[in-house]
Amino acid sequence: MATTSSSLTDTATAANEAGAAPAFSPLYQQIKVLILQSLQEGEWKPGELIPSEMDLAARFRVSQGTVRKAIDELAADNLVMRRQGKGTFVGTHAEQQVQYRFLRLMPDSGDTHNEGPAERQIIDCKRLRAPADIARALALRTSDAVLQLRRVLAFQSVPTILEDVWLPGGPFKGLTADRLASYRGPMYALFETEFGVRMVRAEEKIRAVAADAASAELLKVPVGEPLLSVERTAYTYNDQPMELRRGLYRTCKHHYKNELS
Amino acid sequence: MATTSSSLTDTATAANEAGAAPAFSPLYQQIKVLILQSLQEGEWKPGELIPSEMDLAARFRVSQGTVRKAIDELAADNLVMRRQGKGTFVGTHAEQQVQYRFLRLMPDSGDTHNEGPAERQIIDCKRLRAPADIARALALRTSDAVLQLRRVLAFQSVPTILEDVWLPGGPFKGLTADRLASYRGPMYALFETEFGVRMVRAEEKIRAVAADAASAELLKVPVGEPLLSVERTAYTYNDQPMELRRGLYRTCKHHYKNELS
DNA sequence: CAGTGGTCTAGACCACACT
DNA sequence: GTGTGGTCTAGACCACTGC
Numbered sequence: 001m002a003t004t005s006s007s008l009t010d011t012a013t014a015a016n017e018a019g020a021a022p023a024f025s026p027l028y029q030q031i032k033v034l035i036l037q038s039l040q041e042g043e044w045k046p047g048e049l050i051p052s053e054m055d056l057a058a059r060f061r062v063s064q065g066t067v068r069k070a071i072d073e074l075a076a077d078n079l080v081m082r083r084q085g086k087g088t089f090v091g092t093h094a095e096q097q098v099q100y101r102f103l104r105l106m107p108d109s110g111d112t113h114n115e116g117p118a119e120r121q122i123i124d125c126k127r128l129r130a131p132a133d134i135a136r137a138l139a140l141r142t143s144d145a146v147l148q149l150r151r152v153l154a155f156q157s158v159p160t161i162l163e164d165v166w167l168p169g170g171p172f173k174g175l176t177a178d179r180l181a182s183y184r185g186p187m188y189a190l191f192e193t194e195f196g197v198r199m200v201r202a203e204e205k206i207r208a209v210a211a212d213a214a215s216a217e218l219l220k221v222p223v224g225e226p227l228l229s230v231e232r233t234a235y236t237y238n239d240q241p242m243e244l245r246r247g248l249y250r251t252c253k254h255h256y257k258n259e260l261s
Numbered sequence: 262m263a264t265t266s267s268s269l270t271d272t273a274t275a276a277n278e279a280g281a282a283p284a285f286s287p288l289y290q291q292i293k294v295l296i297l298q299s300l301q302e303g304e305w306k307p308g309e310l311i312p313s314e315m316d317l318a319a320r321f322r323v324s325q326g327t328v329r330k331a332i333d334e335l336a337a338d339n340l341v342m343r344r345q346g347k348g349t350f351v352g353t354h355a356e357q358q359v360q361y362r363f364l365r366l367m368p369d370s371g372d373t374h375n376e377g378p379a380e381r382q383i384i385d386c387k388r389l390r391a392p393a394d395i396a397r398a399l400a401l402r403t404s405d406a407v408l409q410l411r412r413v414l415a416f417q418s419v420p421t422i423l424e425d426v427w428l429p430g431g432p433f434k435g436l437t438a439d440r441l442a443s444y445r446g447p448m449y450a451l452f453e454t455e456f457g458v459r460m461v462r463a464e465e466k467i468r469a470v471a472a473d474a475a476s477a478e479l480l481k482v483p484v485g486e487p488l489l490s491v492e493r494t495a496y497t498y499n500d501q502p503m504e505l506r507r508g509l510y511r512t513c514k515h516h517y518k519n520e521l522s
Numbered sequence: 523c524a525g526t527g528g529t530c531t532a533g534a535c536c537a538c539a540c541t
Numbered sequence: 542g543t544g545t546g547g548t549c550t551a552g553a554c555c556a557c558t559g560c
Binding site for chain 1: 337338339362363365461462463464465466467468469470471485487488489490493510512516517518519520521522
């Protein structure tokens with residue numbers, strides 16, 4: 001039993017004693033939440049080693065098996081990464097294996113990005129008051145400042161992605177076009193190291209649209225060309241929205257790949 | 262130890278004795294494969310109850326915990342469904358909760374399909390020799406017979422999806438437009454009950470295209486209208502492709518929703 | 523070698539569903 | 542009450558990593 005620990009509740013007993021709304025939560029879920037809090041508070045930073053299962057078991061006064069089950073779920077959500085013989089590490093977008101984890105655009109021939117990394121070109125980067133739709137998506141007020149970033153990604157010199165990115169001004173204070181342009185690696189890795197913001201999951205809404213004049217010029221396609229419109233909301237810990245991204249993808253030589261199960 | 266069982270290998274010992282290519286596989290993975298085989302052979306049919314963990318543990322001569330871990334993975338892949346107090350059931354597309362699991366098109370307003378079920382209209386259903394690209398996708402020879410099915414789905418009387426479906430002629434012998442039209446519920450549920458084919462996972466390739474004359478007429482949109490092109494390959498057990506589906510989605514009032522993690 | 527995560531077991535008890 | 546899956550524990554051993 002874990003009743004000796006301060007923050008853990010013996011749910012079965014508690015639920016029986018207090019009559020209403022049991023809100024049953026197994027021990028390992030509570031442990032998961034505690035670990036999540038430590039991740040969120042930055043006790044362990046992206047890429048770092050977290051304490052061993054034995055250490056965490058001692059800290060939370062539960063068995064190793066219970067900690068294991070908590071970590072199993074965190075690993076399934078890509079929040080941590082287990083490596084046998086070494087330990088458990090905080091997940092990061094800088095990891096070579098899972099780089100560009102959220103980019104689903106694939107070249108039609110060949111699965112991997114063997115066409116080399118994208119050539120990136122920053123078109124614009126400015127600070128402004130959040131328009132209503134952006135504010136709603138980022139859970140801000142319309143008076144709050146946001147950063148807007150526009151860029152084009154090209155594969156083998158063919159402009160393929162036009163993206164507008166909106167970020168809350170507070171957490172990303174100090175982000176400039178120069179800093180983005182000079183950074184090697186995924187944008188989300190920069191967010192981790194420079195601003196302490198780790199993107200955990202995202203939702204995308206996909207539509208087919210016709211290229212307007214501005215988009216057509218930047219992507220070097222005729223006006224009216226069908227493009228894939230991808231609107232992404234990315235979340236950090238606690239389901240807090242931290243990025244809105246509107247992308248237009250050229251899908252002549254590429255496609256958006258999705259796995260259903 | 263499980264060395265008393267016939268088909269299970271004590272991998273640690275076996276790997277040490279045979280020198281090359283250990284091919285280590287934990288016990289619970291071997292159990293998972295055995296259960297998978299029973300599913301595939303139809304020992305338990307979609308929707309049916311499979312034996313309890315205790316029974317399976319006795320059958321395979323392992324502990325309940327090992328069976329549990331095997332079933333946990335099968336449940337994570339949606340191959341079986343656990344229900345506390347009742348048992349473990351073979352997954353099915355007829356299940357109310359997970360109906361249309363593979364359909365990612367959502368109305369822009371509101372998450373669920375509160376706009377009612379789609380109105381279905383079969384345009385065509387014929388038997389033919391597999392064209393080269395279809396044969397490749399379904400792992401058939403070009404001399405093999407395939408069924409081709411064309412249909413339009415409408416939401417609130419607005420034609421929204423135009424789909425071509427190709428199925429291998431062998432497993433789906435006897436499928437007719439009438440049988441499809443008279444069936445209530447998801448097409449994949451019909452495949453399960455009538456042909457014993459359970460779709461387990463799928464891959465989709467998504468592009469933006471312009472409506473051609475034929476598509477435009479069926480979807481009642483202008484020629485050139487941007488449409489979402491969704492090419493799906495659906496697999497049954499053993500990663501065997503069993504369906505190729507080419508869909509054109511109208512994304513004015515709907516969007517394709519994807520969750521990234 | 524010691525330390526880590528990974529597997530397997532056995533037993534106890536809890537939550538849930540049916541009868 | 543009985544049987545199911547779900548949780549929690551404790552201990553043993555295996556596989557991998559690095560000192």
